[in-house]
Amino acid sequence: MMNQGGITETLAPPGTNSLEDRHVVDARHGQPSSYSSSTVGSEASSWTPHSVNNSFTGNGYSAGSTYGFEQQAQPPRRDDMNSATEASSLSLGSTSVPQDYNGYVTYQNPTNSYGYGTTGYTGYYSGYQQQSNHSYSQPAGAYQSTGSPYQPLSSFQNTGSYAAPPSYSNTYYSPGDYQTAGTYPNSSYGSQTWNDGNYANFSTYQYPNYPSTSSAYGSGNSAAASVQYQPQYKQWTDYYAQSEVNCAPGMENLSVASSSNPQCPTPGVPDGTQASNSQPPPTAVPSWRPEPVSSGLPSQQQPSVVASAGHDSYWKQHAAPGFQNYNSAAGHSAFYQPLDSKNAYGSYSDEQNSTSNQGPNLQYPVVHQVPQIHQASQQISPTLDPRRGSKVQIQTNPRIVSNLALGLTKTDKAGSGTTAVAKPAYIGVSLTKPNDKGLSSDASDPALKPATFPKSLRGYVERVLARCKDEEQIAASQAVLKELITSATADGTLYTQDWDAKPLFPLPDMDGLSNTFQSPSPLPTLRRSPGRRTKSRWEPLPEEKLVNKTPPLTAEPLKYGGYMNDRNRKPFVGNLESKDGLNTTSFLAVEQKTASFQKPFKRQRLSNSLTTADNGDASSDSDKESSLTAFYSGVMGFSNTPEERKKRESRSKRFEKGHGNRVEISHFKPKSAGSANLYTRRATAIVLSKTFEESGSKAVEDIDWDALTVRGTCQEIEKRYLRLTSAPDPATVRPEDVLEKALTMVQNSQKNYLYKCDQLKSIRQDLTVQRIRNKLTVKVYETHARLALEVGDLPEYNQCQSQLKTLYAEGIEGCHMEFSAYGLLCVILHSNNYRDLSSLMSRLSNDAKNDEAVKHALAVRRAVTSGNYVMFFGLYRTAPNLNSCLMDLFVDKMRYKAVNCMCRSYRPTVPVSYVAKVLGFAYASSVSGGSDEKDSDGLEECVDWLKAHGACLVADNNGEMQLDTKASCSSLYIPEPGDAVAHGDSSLAVNDFLARASS
Amino acid sequence: MAYLSMGEAHRRITDYLGRFSDAVSSQDVASLKHLLSLSSNSPSLLSLADALNLFQDANRLIKQSDKYSQFAEIVVPLFRCLQNYKLNNLVDAYHAYEKAANAFIQEFRNWDSAWALEALYVIAYEIRVLAERADRELSANGKSPEKLKAAGSYLMKVFGVLAGKGPKRVGALYVTCQLFKIYFKLGTVHLCRSVIRSIETARIFDFEEFPQRDKVTYMYYTGRLEVYNENFTAADQKLSYALAHCNPRSEENIRMILKYLIPVKLSIGILPQDWLLEKYNLVEYRNIVQALKRGDLQLLRSALEEHEDRFLRSGVYLVLEKLELQVYQRLLKKIYIIQKQKDPSKAHQMKLEVIIKALKWLEIDMDLDEVECIVAILIHKNLVKGYFAHKSKVVVLSKQDPFPKLTGKPVNA
Structure with a gap:
């Protein structure tokens, strides 16, 4: 619901936004969107198989499963596809795709071989399916499902497709959609429809869906996308590859628009692109608009959208009400509504609930795709939205593909409990596994990433699109463009051609173009998404890796190729499709990659x-x-x-x-x-995205770290520490003023050290991430170091100390002397290495040597090296700052040495009271003991200590305890530390832990 | 500079190439090492550098001839190094030299005999010196100096080539010494350990077979390491070896050895003659020796303070500081002697108050507990024989040799 809401919001902007803007945005966002699309595709396929499988997918899954395992199960899939007649669609998609995505080429080729290419529309589906196939063997199932949706869609195509985008967004939010077990059944229905052979319809449906998905992405991602995406892009090279896939979806959208509802697609798409650029809502809105236009359902959808407009409500809406509503709507105008996100959701839910409506089912297949998209969006969204948090979780779960698959099946069963669901669940399981494998195989695909498109080409596309008066024209132009680019890529003139000088082609005939467009795009998207998944079973890990790798990659044309293509294409695709969908979809796709399995x-x-x-x-x-x-x-x-x-x-x-x-x-x-x-907003978002893009592409040779530095936006003062595993998200990073508050909060906090340490670490992380190095940084490290010293957490202290060293060296003010003293004490008391010590001492400035704390530390050093225990404990008593905390760590050693020395040199006895005085027991007890310190003078503690160390104590005539030195001389030993803990840090032991747990 | 004709430049270059290839083919180390010795600033090399800067196409010259092209790997970077060296572009010169050195060690590896050891020595030396200069240039430009480290890893590679069995092993110690110099300079002394281990554990090769100069250098550095480790017996042995075998005419080297040997000897109770300190300009130790002789704690402290920086930098500060106990011992001994003169029967009982009074005369203010502690430590460390009676605050000295001399053994812990 939230998504929808977001969408509605975005709708207005999209309309206003120019295609170019979208393009730009798309380029960046588009990547994410492409991911989403790809993932969507795969997910959709997988899901559809599940649901569909009950009837059709069952077969498809089996095939898919095998394929998936093979990864290149494509051939089998193809067969399946072919049987379904989806192959044709695939072929179309493949053709276009190959050019775009080299990596995908192989897949595409197979599809081409099918010769279905003529049915470009189907190709879209196939493309999706292929993607899914690539990633998952499921595709077959997906095909079927998609096929069915397509046909129904064809009737509804335009409206449905437009509506679909919203539905996508919805799907994102509603994880439950996955259960779309209902969708699966639907898919099966869809497959039936496929059999009917309405490829064109399918294509149109799918396309709408894709755009819608993209829009959903936009809505979900948009906001986050602008900020977060930059990092993400880099990080997610894989995603980029997927983003290409998204482009394909975008293409599909375009084609759909052109074929069935040119108007709808164009509006929806542009909107979507816009949305994708920065604000998800806008994208969603466009999609919605189309829907209303096409099917009249829009009114319902729109309302729902509005409701969802409250982003917060996204999930909730998804949760059920929205869906149900949609479903109802879908049921009636099933086809149209399916396109709508809400409808899709509804349909899902409906399907799940009552997989009864075949007609709706057709739509559902679409919906399924949508769900996939949603998933993708969810994946994306996690980064973006807090709500996604939950989604995110899901994503993480996806890592465990097999588990997910199982979970999915279960969910499907549960969700679709009605009829087919259970079967699909089984199917789903098998499918999911294949998918995983497929994904892995896909991962290999990324290598095939197409080269990037030249800027001049982008400009050319923008010019072409700029002259289009309506969506139909845009769609048609996009189709032509697609062909142009494909052919150019094929002859290798893509880069050599002077696009700037190339005359614009006459506005193409709408009807013919739409088909061609649609077919090419889908395939790439599908493949990519799988490919990305292949990288790693555990998506999170791959993502991280990707993130790390991406920056270097950006420099390399080939690797970036995929990325670049996404960008470039996105513009193209975006134009063709209406840019919106693509961009958003790309983001979604990325997320989907990870989440696709998990998502269900x-x-x-x-x-x-x-x-x-x-x-x-x-x-x-x-x-x-x-x-x-x-x-x-x-x-x-x-x-x-x-x-x-x-x-x-x-x-x-x-x-x-x-x-x-x-x-x-x-x-x-x-x-x-x-x-x-x-x-x-959109405009700013675009600008932002542009800058992001530039910085990203620049990264290779000369990374402008200043431009890349994260600027946090999080306003929460409290934040738990988590080790970063990906590029930081500005939304989770607190800006300097908030960090300052956080520091004050920690300083005034009454909570225990563990809490403070955690908070300080998160503050440090935020500082590091934002490259803030100033007095505040020093203050934070100093605070942390002191706290660590107080509790004896030396590892943490050492971290802070080393940071402080460099910070001081940079000339940042702080308590330099205090920490020089700590540094000295540390070396003295721990390493006690001559060379370290003298080099450290030789580096002390005269100022430092005159500092009270440093003087004290130097004196302590002398006491330690000479074994002068009287001096040591005298210094212990007068220690400034936290010097005594460090000395604490040496007290026992010093006492043992002292007693040893006494036993050798004193005869016949030494009064324990003297020992207690000289060895600091009196002081220690007066510090901790309270009222009775005068009485004991630390005597009891000293006696205990001496006994624990094997000393021989006797009472003299006056009843005073004496240390029998001669007897003790040979009996002294260092006892095993009684409070030793396995982790070697008794200060952080159970008590603290329990206190924390109970609080 | 006089005008240099193109023909002359060409002649110089071909002349150098000819000499290089002749030296290699006839295994003539003496002339080969001169061709590699950059820092010698020999006129022939400098004029060659001029020629190279004029005649830019030396590489073609090398490649054209089969005779020269087999050394292209060495000579081409060497020429580039010479050019940069002449232009005082030391960082680039270092890079080129390291490349040439790598190519050379590659060749050297393939030569069965160790005929080119001398040339390798030159390279090992040159690369270190050049790296130091390049680092100076780097840090002057505000960049992080890292060339010396790179030179260290190159020399480590050379060491690997030499350290095996066979005739080339003789050269290992030279490279080791160069490595020591680098590591001590970089402050990464811990890296020395692996090299030392492979030198000292090799049974097949007697240490005495290494060249004298390398042995001295090696002993000097390992002796310094022992000082760091507070292993004074071993330090004394190694540094004494170095001193005994050092060429008596290299006074600077002797001084460097003494700089560490004197503190070591002091800490085992052996005091140097004053003339020695004079002769080798080690006067910073004079007051310390005086303090030890007199039991003048104040003098010791002021001497340490006066030369603190120097002592800290050379790393002997902590060694010298530990002499304090010996000064206390001396002080107590003096008191003991005075008491003995006054009243021999009670001489072995020394009141704490007396010690405190003596310290006061030295302008050192210490309370009872602290002095008691010092005395306890003295007894504990076996610098004083006897015991301390806490009740009466009296040190009861042994009647036999109450102040044992260290006589070459360090103060025991």
């Missing part, structure tokens, strides 16, 4: 739990989210072993947090932005 589970769960949790507030409590995720992951039982589960939980938490923050941002933006403001 997650979605279901999310729908339940997330809606509850997320609905509450946009700025969902990160802890809640994390706990939820943890709970989910645990409940789901994905993990086979406790350790694995833990790991997953932690990972999912990590993502949740990030997502949660992002979601918040995105939501806030849309909300805050009035319809009037949308334009300006």
